[in-house]
Amino acid sequence: MxxxxxxxxxxxxxxxxxxxxxxxxxxxxxxxxxxxxxxxxxxxxxxxxxxxxxxxxxxxxxxxxxxxxxxxxxxxxxxxxxxxxxxxxxxxxxxxxxxxxxxxxxxxxxxxxxxxxxxxxxxxxxxxxxxxxxxxxxxxxxxxxxxxxxxxxxxxxxxxxxxxxxxxxxxxxxxxxxxxxxxxxxxxxxxxxxxxxxxxxxxxxxxxxxxxxxxxxxxxxxxxxxxxxxxxxxxxxxxxxxxxxVGRKVLLRVEKAPARPGAPVLEVRGLRMVDASGVERLRGIDLDIRAGEVLGIAGVAGNGQTQLLEILGGYPETGAKLEGQIKLKGQPLALAGSDARARRQAGIGHIPEDRQVEGLIMDFAAWENVAFGYHDAPEFQNGMLMNQSAIRADAAAKMQRFDVRPPNPELAAKNFSGGNQQKIVVAREVERNPDLLLIGQPTRGVDIGAIEFIHKRLIELRDAGKAVLLVSVELDEILALSDRIAVMFDGRIMGERLPHEATTADLGCLMAGVDPATTAPEDAIPPAAAHVGTLPGHTG
Amino acid sequence: MDRMPKWADVILTPLLSLLLAFAISALVIVAIGESPVEALKVMVEGALGSSYGWGFTLYYATNFIFTGLAVTVAYHAGLFNIGGEGQAAMGGLGVALVLLAVPWPHWALALPAAMVGAAVFGALWALIPAWLQAKRGSHIVITTIMFNFIAAALLNYMLVNVLRPVGSMDPASASFAASTHLPKISDMALAFGITWGKNTPANVSFFVAVIACLLVWLLIWRSRLGFEIRALGKSERGAVYAGISPVKITVIAMLISGGLAGLMAINNVMGEAERLVLNAVEGAGFIGIAVALMGRNHPVGVLLAALLFGFLYQGGGELALWTSVPRELIVVIQALVILFTGALDNMVRIPLERIFAALRRKGKA
Structure with missing residues (x-):
């Protein structure tokens, strides 16, 4: 033997x-x-x-x-x-x-x-x-x-x-x-x-x-x-x-020039949210994002990032109680009684965290998905009916520009790979040229080649003077793309760092709910704190 | 990457399911000691063999088109409306009230008014379950089926206590004025010099039903509302993300669905009975579910499936009339058709998909 x-x-x-x-x-x-x-x-x-x-x-x-x-x-x-x-x-x-x-x-x-x-x-x-x-x-x-x-x-x-x-x-x-x-x-x-x-x-x-x-x-x-x-x-x-x-050379770092922040685009003050079951998900969020910068929100999933994105996107969970102020380019936005459509019209684009559940209708054809959320745009109407040839042409052009493969607008969204599905969503939101782009987990389940492409497009949007709010659980991604990093824990912003100053250990502490600046170094990153940190939903 | 060609999906699968259902029906007929060949002959002869048979088949099919479309529209919004029975019954009440309240000079005026009455009453009957679903999360399957019973009871009350002409022993409304009687297809054929289906109930409503198929197709696949209805039906969270209000779309889709079910009343109440009677719907609301299932929730499919069920209804009646096959057997055949085309769809589909995959591999190799 x-x-x-x-x-x-x-x-x-x-x-x-x-x-x-x-x-x-x-x-x-x-x-x-x-x-x-x-x-x-x-x-x-x-x-x-x-x-x-x-x-x-x-x-x-x-x-x-x-x-x-x-x-x-x-x-x-x-x-x-x-x-x-x-x-x-x-x-x-x-x-x-x-x-x-x-x-x-x-x-x-x-x-x-x-x-x-x-x-x-x-x-x-x-x-x-x-x-x-x-x-x-x-x-x-x-x-x-x-x-x-x-x-x-x-x-x-x-x-x-x-x-x-x-x-x-x-x-x-x-x-x-x-x-x-x-x-x-x-x-x-x-x-x-x-x-x-x-x-x-x-x-x-x-x-x-x-x-x-x-x-x-x-x-x-x-x-x-x-x-x-x-x-x-x-x-x-x-x-x-x-x-x-990938089969070819790839850039592991995102190449970008230093940000040139302009006027404030988004101002959030004292944002609180209590969900329908009475759990406080956001406990007073203050945020500012200027034109031409990327604010990255780091944190373990489940610490209020989803709720923040949903509120800014105009569709807070039903039954939630909201408090605070949101201003877009100086104009206050209604917290309650708003919907995602109104936010899009106000100039907020949104690439949601879960493209398969929210960002795309998986059974819809790609061309329908490229119009999704903007399907009431005047250029897509033809009297009482939708102008399907205009929508198809628009989708084909956007898919071409974003290198969606295969570039076939008739294919259902579910038949594209994860990376190409995400490119469809990114194409739809970025091409509308929003003043503020919300992005959750832009590259979750996306292959390296597509990650590189998506990151490049986001930086291009920033350089065009738009504001980007990036939520990601991938620390590498946050570090690569952000001009400023805010760390969320248990519905609060634990602290803000500049990417070139931040270390993984430092951010890790903040993500676990420990501020290294106020805590003695020896009890930093206790595993127990990291454990508690993922549990805000189960304490109520 | 579709598993098999579209024609196989849309035509071959239901056809094979249907053949299986008929094969088992044949076995049942053999088991009770009758000849399935004879039975089939009687059914085909009775339903399709003469213009007389067609006159009934089309009449039944008209009912099923309306109720099938009703289920279809709700289905695309992710709602299972099984309250077509009650909505159609209420549509009948709407028709009766409209036709009895105004002395209509001509059917061409009475028909649009009756359609409005039918659709409004049917839609309102769907509104409460829709509202409860959208706002309170009460499951629409439960509420719509409960509303079927409430509609039956309400109709009972209305016929016995309100609409029954004084002195009549029959729980039915007064007959509608002759000027509101809809032209039968046989009359219309006669105008062209063709003798077709004399004394049959098929009437101009059939053409209204066909137009409704076209309109529903435009609604679902060509309009913005249809886009939003389908988006909600596929993913509620996706719809919310896109700024589509689930409450609004749920209510609108159910109003349209209930309206379509209610519209059936222009056929059975206005076109056939020419007065409102108890239990005028006769189960067509439920058949609509099977029709929509078999028609794959597409208006063309609904039209074809409605014709099939019209054939089964009429052919079944003939079977009971001319052979010793009991009438209940027709229900068995209908049930088998529903079972195979609706519930056991995958039994045929999956082997078919395998065959097509194997064929494709062979073609490539």
Whole structure:
């Protein structure tokens, strides 16, 4: 038998040989070869649609490959379903957690792995095992807490615990840091290193080059369904990886001239908002944005950024109570009784945080989506009916200018890739030349090539003397684009920094609700504070 | 990237579903000891074999077009209006009030007025559930079905206590004046020298229904209101983001939907009975749901599906008349058609999609 334990070259944890998978005419994976040695952290990067998720789904038994072979610990294995994968020691932590919100941690852990018909023995066995795992890997979670009361970081720990409880030796994590604060991400990385040192094998799927460089031992790059490179992380650089991913050289930094701020465009004073269930979401926001500058709002998701964008966009949650003042170019805007249409007419463009739920109607054709929100514009009317040829022509031109691929206005929005969907929204809002552009998570789920393009357009808008309010949970993006950075925590602005002065650690403290200027350095970034910081919604 | 060509989606799938429904119906007919071939012959002969049969088929189809369109408009706004029955009944009340209150000199004047009466009463009957849905979140399926019963009770009261002519034992309104009687299609054919469907109820309302199909198509796919209705139906949060008021669009869509259901009354009340009787709608409101489902919520589909159900209604009547197949079997056949074309759509669609995908792969290779 090849690869005896203890031999000079022990058999790798995972070996993929010539894996191919097609969905109809789309070749999602093409002849993939991959070797992941035991006890290493292996990064897999690639743009959206490069085939990373398909490959991992094959490994976890969601799809069967059309051809090729999977070897786990040197043994060929046919992974027909996730149960087989679990038995083979593979655990998966999905990007969107698969937890039952109103179950406790313990109940979630044994779910599907109960010992028998009665729950109690399973629960008590799990409780002991959980304690052991928690101590061994810094994975402390209260076993009796309800999932819905846990922060995102803790929920993720539960997912990892679930996998370890099922005796996973190979742990696959799909974009694990997307929802975490820098402090939580650091903690996660400590956990992962600990697991690796105990001999577990970890596969990390991410699009963040910084993480790859920081934590992985080896990295594989996928592009258009193919594995284009597998290298030792220490032998490569972010620029090289980005080039491999996209297939051409990319700018990792956004090139921009210093801002030349003009007259104030948006002035927000004492903005408060209590939502329909009585939770105070915004606790007195003061903001100023001038013409020709980008104000970046950093913060962990769920600290009031969404509410701020919705209020400025003219559609606060129904039943919310609002207080405060908003002025656009010196003119007060009505807080209540307003709608998004009025805001657009006043000169506010809005690229919403969730393009699939708000920014686009996924079943509508691209041309309908390019008019969406501006469909009452006079140039789109033809008597009592809509002037479809004008709308189509307008959409085709905008899609051309924003390099939306494929440039087919008849295609439904859902048939475009994430990056091209976002380009449709950006094209629609930017081309209206708004005085103030609101943007939430402009590049969430968008591939590197499109990110570069979108960032360039936003800077162009700024340089044309427009004001931009950028909300993003990606600190790198905030640092790259903003002329000023405000950090939101629990419905407040914790502080403002200039991007060249700000450090990740400093911003991380603010994001966790700790102002380093007023707190002694030794208790900065307590993990507990980071935890509490994501919970404003559950305190009421 | 569509999974299969449009013609397969729009024509082949419902056709296969229909064939399956008929095949199982045939088995049921065999099981009760009758000949399915004979039954089919009687149905086709009775509904389509003569101008007389067509005269009834088109009459039923007219009812189903209106109620089917009503379901369609609401559907595009993401609303499931199953109150067509009550709205059509109230439309009948509107027609009766308009026609009894004014001594109309000619049907051409009476028809537009009756249409307004029918649409307004139907729309108002949909307004309360719409308002409750938009403002209070009361589910429209629940409220519209409850309003069907309220409409029935109200109509009962109106017919017995208000509209019943003095001395009459029949819970029905007085007959409408002869000057308001709508021309039957048979009369219209006769004017061209063609003898067609004598003594059949199909009347000029059929053409109104066809025009309504066209108008609904323009509304949904060509007008700004239709754009907003469809946007709301696909994504409420998207609509709000775009500045479309869900409350306003919900109410407007339901008013149009209820109005269309109410318009059915120009066919059955004004065109056929020529007075208002109890239970004039006879389930057409519910058939409208099946018609819209089968017609894929497209006016052309609704028109075709309404004709199919008109055929089933008329053919079924003939079947009960001329064979020993019990009348209830027709309900079974109709149910099977609804089941296969509506509920079990994916049973046919998914294998079809696979076949087309395989064909495409082969074509590429």
């Amino acid at each position: 090849a690869g005896q334990p203890g031999a000079a070259n022990p058999s790798p944890a995972i070996e993929l040989q010539g894996i191919s998978k097609a969905f109809g005419p789309v070749q999602a994976n093409k002849d993939i070869n991959l070797v992941v040695p035991k006890g290493t952290i292996h990064g897999i990067i690639g743009e959206n649609g490069a085939g990373k998720s398909t490959l991992m789904s094959i490994l976890y038994g969601f799809y069967r490959p059309d051809s090729g072979e999977i070897l786990i610990g040197g043994q060929p294995i046919a992974i027909t379903d996730s149960q087989t994968a679990i038995r083979a020691g593979i655990g998966m932590v999905f990007q969107h957690f698969k937890l039952v919100q109103n179950f406790t941690v313990l109940e979630n852990i044994i779910l599907g792995a109960e010992d028998g018909g009665l729950l109690r023995p399973s629960l008590s066995r799990a409780r002991g095992e959980l304690k052991r795992l928690a101590n061994e890997y810094e994975l402390q979670v209260d076993p009796d807490a309800l999932i819905e009361d846990l922060s995102v970081g803790h929920q993720q720990r539960v997912e990892i615990l679930k996998a370890l409880y099922r005796q996973a030796d190979i742990l696959i994590l799909d974009e694990p840091t997307g929802v975490l604060t820098p402090a939580e991400a650091d903690h996660l990385f400590r956990i992962l290193r600990g697991l690796r040192d105990e001999g577990k094998t970890i596969i990390l799927i991410t699009h963040k080059l910084r993480e790859i460089m920081e934590i992985t031992d080896n990295v594989s790059v996928m592009r258009r369904g193919e594995m284009v490179a597998s290298v030792k992380t220490s032998d490569t650089s972010p620029a090289q990886l980005a080039e491999l991913m």
